[in-house]
Amino acid sequence: MASGDHAGVQAATGRPGISVQSMLIGEIQVLMTVMRRSRKWKTDPLSLNKNQGFHANTHIQDLQRLRWSLNPTEELDPLAVVKPFVEVIKADDTTGLATGLAIASLHKLITAGFFDVNGCGNAKESVRVDALVAVVDALTHCRFESTDHRRDELTLMKMLQAQAACLSCSAGKYLPEEDVWTMIQTCYRVYKVMRPPDYSDLLCEAAELILREMVSVVFTDQHLTPTQNLPKPLPSDGEMKQVMDFVCSLCMTHSENQATHAQTLGCQLLISILETNAEGILKVKELMRFIKDEICYFLISKSASGNPLILNFTLRIVYLLYTHMRSKLNMQTETLLSQIYIRILDQKQAVPYEIRESLIESLLDLARLPCFFQDLYANYDCQLRYAERSMDAKDGDEKEAKKFDKKLLLKGSLKNLAVEKAKIDECVEQFNKKPREGIRLMQEYEFLSKNSVLRDDQADREFNEYLKILSKHNKTVFNAEYKQRKERKRTRDDLIKQKGISHEEAEKILGPLPKLKHPTSPTLDPSTRHALRAEKLRPDATRAAHILRTHPGVNLAILGEYLGEPKQMNHYVRRGGGGR
Secondary structure, eight states, rough: OOOHHHHHHHHHHSSSOOOOHHHHHHHHHHHHHHHHHSSSGOOOOGGGGGGGGGTTHHHHHHHHHHHHHHHHSSOOOOOOOHHHHHHHHOOTTTTTTHHHHHHHHHHHHHHHHOOOOOTTTTTHHHHHHHHHHHHHHHHHHHBBBBOOOHHHHHHHHHHHHHHHHHSSSSSGSSSSHHHHHHHHHHHHHHHHHSSTSSSSSHHHHHHHHHHHHHHHHHSSSSHHHHOOSSSOOOOHHHHHHHHHHHHHHHHOOOTTTTTHHHHHHHHHHHHHHHHHHHHTTTHHHHHHHHHIIHHHHHHHHTTTOOOOOHHHHHHHHHHHHHHTTTTTTTHHHHHHHHIIIHHTTTOOOOOHHHHHHHHHHHHHHHTTTTTHHIIIIIIHHHHHHHHHHHHHHHHHHHHHHHHOOOOOOOOHHHHTTTHHHHHHHHHHHHHOOOOOHHHHHHTTTTTTTTTTHHHHHHHHHHHHHHHHHHHHHHHHHHHHHHHHHHHHHHHHHHHHHHHHHOHHHHHHHHHHHHHHOOOOOOOOOOOOOOHHHHHHHHHHHHHHHHHHHHHTTTTTHHHHHHSSSSSSHHHHHHHHOOOO
8 A cells, every 4th residue: 555545544533553444344354253153144045044034144244345345545434334333233133242342343433533523624524423423323222132141241331331432532522412311311221220130230330430421521611612613513501401400310319229329329420520610510500500409408408418428429519519619609608518517516416436527527628728718707707797787787888788688588598498398398298199288288387378278268269159150141142142143044044045046155145243242241350359369379379389390209190180170279370380
């Protein structure tokens, strides 16, 4: 081969070393050899039965065609290169060994830079991205015949490693959001389902490490801001929101059988996200909402956990939040410090030594930061600052004092966040059993006003009376219109018989129907007791709608039945956004 041709071949991968053609020839040879050794894929006509026919070696023929089409002087077509390997991976009648070799071949192409899009034209980049999408689709729909667990585990590990490589390469930033989310879910499914004793710990731990790597790649700056070579880079905010929602659901798992594993994995994924690109999260409001609400609630609720591992993960997350996001989480940081460190260390009952030691070591890590004690003095010494603000108010700085009072009120609500969440959980649990009892419990816990249930009953009785009057009026209107249409039909039929004209001509002669004068429709007078009472229900209904809309434990079937009932409170809850 000429030196110029060899350089052109190496340029296909963008890296020095063996050419892609030579690599492909070796991979095809090994894969074809393994497939030929199987009785199902033998090419000897005497070994084929009637059911197999001569189409049994279709995959081998495709690999052979690709092998003979390789030309050192021509540029490779990425889609044509990956197609035979993709077909082997997606075929459900191939062995695990052949599927694993096909996956390993594609993995080798990815790591060799075959799908790199940096520095290429738009046409080449688009083709390489399409080829990578085909590879991802094959990996997420991988099928093979199960032989033994050890060989199956190797194939699954190769599949997960190849998925991580697809996401990490330069073309991975252009993958559709659905494909990225499917890869993450596939990896988590392997971690969750394929556990001992049926499978070894190695597969589970490998799936966990690869899942952390994939989540970290989704939140990297390179993945968030793709190059401008392609005409329309795919957005990745949706990927981050999906992944963050997934991490929050793992942290908030309540199932006794899976709580420890899921919460441990959720903490590790969250730590990976914060270590990867905490500054990028600050720029996305939806991600900060997850941090301020779900994550902070999880940290407070798990601060009393007797599991030292969960507690250490919690302390690590608090440290990362403080070092990277304290400018946006001032009040949340104070709540975390008071509810995790001060509350546990001030407990009168004995605290296990390892937990107390972890807390003190974490406090020392925070104390080493030069800004920690300054923030404590400036933001968290409420009594001293409140006295200073009171003096300022006396001097005329009332506006600033009101702002500070509002801040103190918000801090107080954050400190009671864990208790309030527990009450909301109890209300939702009761709502799933009996919706009306759940609403009544919300009133007892003062989420609703004191007389909200009584006011609801009175409004329903008055509204039913109004519905009876309205139904009577509508019935009168319907009977009058029906009588008019009946007379019209009789007159039209007489015209058709007398003059022998068509239906349309008779309608033209008769003209449009005259409008009947009906009595005025009854309406609710805004000054009536019912209207005033219904208006008082709106704030309570809005609060109940917010709880039912945002709580993940609400039974949607029960909620739908409740919203469909013809009651005044139910109507206002539906209008307030209680449905999903």
